[in-house]
Each structure stands twice: as C-alpha cells, then as structure tokens.
Amino acid sequence: MSLAFQQEGKTFVASVTGLDLRTPMGTQEAQALEQALAKYGLLILRNQQIGDDQQQAFIEKFGPPVVATLKELATGHPHFYDIATVDSDGQPIPADSVRGMYLLGNLLWHTDGSQNQPPIRLTALHARVLPPKPPRTEYADMCAAWEALPKQRQIELEGLMVEHSIYWLRQKMGLNMSDFSAETLASRPAVVHPLVRQHPVSGRKSLYLASHASHVIGWPLEKGRALIDELTAHATQPQFVYHLEWEANDLAIWDDRWTMHRSTPYNDPHPRVMRWCAVRELHNV
Ligand SMILES: [Fe+2]
Numbered sequence: 001m002s003l004a005f006q007q008e009g010k011t012f013v014a015s016v017t018g019l020d021l022r023t024p025m026g027t028q029e030a031q032a033l034e035q036a037l038a039k040y041g042l043l044i045l046r047n048q049q050i051g052d053d054q055q056q057a058f059i060e061k062f063g064p065p066v067v068a069t070l071k072e073l074a075t076g077h078p079h080f081y082d083i084a085t086v087d088s089d090g091q092p093i094p095a096d097s098v099r100g101m102y103l104l105g106n107l108l109w110h111t112d113g114s115q116n117q118p119p120i121r122l123t124a125l126h127a128r129v130l131p132p133k134p135p136r137t138e139y140a141d142m143c144a145a146w147e148a149l150p151k152q153r154q155i156e157l158e159g160l161m162v163e164h165s166i167y168w169l170r171q172k173m174g175l176n177m178s179d180f181s182a183e184t185l186a187s188r189p190a191v192v193h194p195l196v197r198q199h200p201v202s203g204r205k206s207l208y209l210a211s212h213a214s215h216v217i218g219w220p221l222e223k224g225r226a227l228i229d230e231l232t233a234h235a236t237q238p239q240f241v242y243h244l245e246w247e248a249n250d251l252a253i254w255d256d257r258w259t260m261h262r263s264t265p266y267n268d269p270h271p272r273v274m275r276w277c278a279v280r281e282l283h284n285v
Pocket residue numbers: 106110111112261
C-alpha cells in the first residue's frame with residue numbers, strides 16, 4: 001500500500017496510511033512526511049506496533065534525536081522521555097513529586113522545547129500503554145490563528161521578540177525561583193525567540209507561543225504578559241484546535257514550528273505511558 005494522507009481537522013492534521021514502522025522507513029517516505037508536516041502540522045500513524053529500536057529509527061530519519069538529560073523523566077534510554085502516570089517499575093507517580101509537576105505542566109498550552117535554543121522542530125509520541133478511556137491531546141493551528149488576525153494587528157506584532165523560560169512555566173505551577181539550584185539556573189538560561197515565525201517549507205507565518213513564553217523584550221513585564229495571554233486565548237479558540245483521541249499503539253508526529261499542544265486531565269488509576277522523542281532545529285531561532 002502506498003503512502004497516503006487524509007485530512008482530519010478543519011484546517012490541519014492528517015492521518016497517514018501505507019506505513020508500517022516495524023520495517024525501517026525509506027528516505028523517500030521520510031521526505032514525504034516532512035512535506036506533509038509542513039502542510040498538516042500533525043500526522044497520526046495508527047496502530048504502529050513498534051518498540052524502542054523502531055521508534056528511534058523513525059525519529060532519526062528527521063535528524064539527530066534530542067538527548068534526554070532531564071533525570072526526572074528518564075526512561076533509561078538516551079533519547080526518550082516517558083509522559084506517564086507510572087514509573088518504570090509500574091508504581092504510580094505522585095502528583096506532588098517533581099516528575100508529577102512536569103506532567104501537570106503539560107496541561108498548559110505549550111510548544112515542546114521553546115525554552116531551549118535551538119528549540120525543538122518535531123516531536124514524536126508513541127502510545128505504549130493506554131487506559132480504556134485515554135485522555136486526549138489537543139493541538140492548535142498557529143498558522144490559522146495568525147492568518148485570522150487583522151492586517152493592522154499583524155503589522156504591530158511582527159518583529160516582537162519573546163523571552164521563554166522553563167522557570168516561568170514552573171512558577172505558574174507554584175514553584176519559586178529559590179526552588180531551583182544555582183547549577184540548574186546556570187545550565188538552563190532563558191532564551192529569546194521571535195513572536196512570529198515563517199515556515200521554511202510552506203512559507204506561511206505563525207504565532208510562536210508557549211506557556212514558557214514569559215514576556216516581550218523591551219516592553220514592561222505586565223504588558224508583555226497580557227499580550228501573550230491574549231494571543232494564547234486567540235490561538236486556542238475551538239476553530240483552531242484539533243482533539244487527538246488516542247488508540248493503542250498510535251504514533252503522532254507534529255511540527256512544533258507552527259503547532260501548540262496540551263494534554264488533558266487524567267485521574268484514572270489505569271496506567272498510561274506515552275514515549276516521547278524529538279529533533280531540534282539545526283540553528284538558533
Ligand atoms: Fe509537550
């Protein structure tokens with residue numbers, strides 16, 4: 001069966017057929033997925049019965065995988081994190097633990113890796129263990145959100161630069177700067193990205209936002225935060241959002257350059273394990 005894409009959302013998102021990742025994907029297929037990511041933003045590959053080696057082979061087709069340095073989310077694999085309700089021994093992760101706090105942070109709209117420079121370009125998430133009623137993941141089309149803004153508003157916004165920081169998101173979760181060690185603060189400095197980005201393949205412009213977005217460079221702090229909140233509310237209106245309903249062994253891959261996402265609350269005792277990997281931009285943004 002040849003590779004095919006079926007649009008699933010109103011403005012973006014496609015399901016992919018004709019690809020079984022138990023056997024390695026070819027370069028042509030990877031290039032077709034790259035083109036599709038520029039067009040659809042989020043691709044869903046249903047029922048991919050793969051393990052770590054096949055997931056690693058898949059992500060490597062798009063570039064060197066991100067090295068998993070956060071010990072709080074470690075899987076023991078050098079390139080994977082687990083978005084999970086249980087640890088590697090199958091024990092529930094307490095909501096008030098550091099790892100639990102990371103998971104709670106995923107409930108906020110964000111763009112993977114925006115707190116880093118260079119940021120993440122693509123993320124791939126594989127459903128390893130799903131409960132009977134899995135929580136969905138929500139995605140926002142940041143190109144459509146940009147294109148819906150009045151022209152005058154677009155002119156006002158282009159050229160603005162925004163500081164992104166992991167500490168800003170953690171402060172929203174109730175932590176204080178004093179909760180971070182000097183070593184951590186030194187190793188993960190805040191970074192600056194443009195508020196408006198242009199996709200190198202599609203040429204479309206998009207808002208680049210995340211819960212890590214702290215303030216606008218050169219603006220009073222509160223004015224910048226109000227703008228970020230206003231634009232986030234605009235971009236996550238129902239007409240720009242797609243709800244991904246996960247099924248067993250689904251693999252989702254998305255383009256972080258023009259999509260934002262969040263997980264939805266999940267309090268079921270059934271375990272849930274999603275294995276995460278990603279590739280970065282090649283250059284600072
Ligand atoms: Fe994420």
